[in-house]
Amino acid sequence: MSLAVTVLGSSGMFATTERAAAGYLLEIDGRRIWLDAGPGTWRNLLRLTDYKDLDGVILTHVHPDHTTDIFGCYHALAYGGPEPLPAIPLWAPAQVLERLCAYAxxxxxxxxxxxxxxxxxxxxxxxxxxxxEMAHPVETVGVRIDCNGSTFAYTADSGIEGDLLPLTKGAGLLMSEATLQQCDGPVFEGHMSAAQAAGVAREADVNRLVLTHLPPGRDLGVSLAEARAAAPDVHTTLAADGERYEI
Ligand SMILES: [Zn+2]
Ligand SMILES: [Zn+2]
Known part of the structure; x- marks a missing residue:
């Protein structure tokens, strides 16, 4: 049984020329699960796998930077061949499913x-x-996957008040949002700074932290330095689209 994650998109809030918005391809016990479907992640996913081999999708919340590329997958599965392919599971908060159905x-x-x-x-x-439960302006779920003793944790979007410790405790890898830098101050609710993400990792005994949902247009070296200063013993790196991690 194996567990791995590949970054499909690591930009916070919107896609840029360098980074797609939020999305990941999980390999869980031989199955392929798409976790969050932000703009640009569908094309990055197709570079890695045939969509016919997808086994399911998880969407953490309704915000467009985590969901809108799902419609590419919808059209491929429903209309990509003479007959629709068998439906695959899509796990998401009810609000997300209602909005998807309202749109398509x-x-x-x-x-x-x-x-x-x-x-x-x-x-x-x-x-x-x-x-x-994460702390974000809309219903948002953090995702923890336990697979034969290996654990992956993903914060989706969350402020520091989210249920972060049980989500992340002892995880082999934490993929944490780090939308903010210390200079931003407390103005943005529902997001964390890189230093806060590192503090979560330290408290949860997580040794491997990957910072994602990174602020577009910022010097990301600042995010990395702030995280490393906050938790020097945690191995911390910046997510990059295409990067694959085995857990
Ligand atoms: Zn987001
Ligand atoms: Zn959000």
């Missing part, structure tokens, strides 16, 4: 819509997926 009424041709909420769990193969 037949999205359930492609996806088996499965509403989830914080506190919920589901299985992917022999792995267990657990969801935690």
């Amino acid at each position: 009424g037949q999205v359930d041709i492609a996806f088996d819509l499965r509403p989830v909420a914080a506190g919920g769990t589901f299985s992917v193969g022999r792995a267990q997926v657990m969801l935690f």
Whole structure:
């Protein structure tokens, strides 16, 4: 049983020429799961895998920088051949599923819509997926995956008040949002600075931290330096599109 994650997009809030918005390809016990579908991630996903081999999708919240590329996948699965392909599971908060259906009424041709909420769990193969409540202006779930003793944790978008410790405790790799830098001050609710993300990792005994949802147009060396200063013992790097991590 193996667990790996490839970054499909690491830009916060919108895609840039260098980075797609939020998205990841998970390899869980031989299955391929697309986690968040921000702008640009569909094309990056196709560079790595045939969409026909996707086994499911997880969307953490309704914000466009995490969801809008799902419609590329919808059209491919529903209309890419003479017959629609079998629907694959799409796990997301109910609000996300309602909005997707409002935008594209037949999205359930492609996806088996499965509403989830914080506190919920589901299985992917022999792995267990657990969801935690994040602190963000809309309902948002953090995602923890336990697979044969290996653990991956993803904050999605969250302020420091989210349920971060149970989400991340002892994870082999934490993919944490780091939208802010210290100079931003406390003006943006529902996001963390790189230093706060590093503090979470330290508190949760996580040794490998990858900073993502990075602020467009900023010197990201500042984010990395602030995180490393906050938690010198945590191995911290910046996410980059295409980077693959085994856990
Ligand atoms: Zn976001
Ligand atoms: Zn968001």
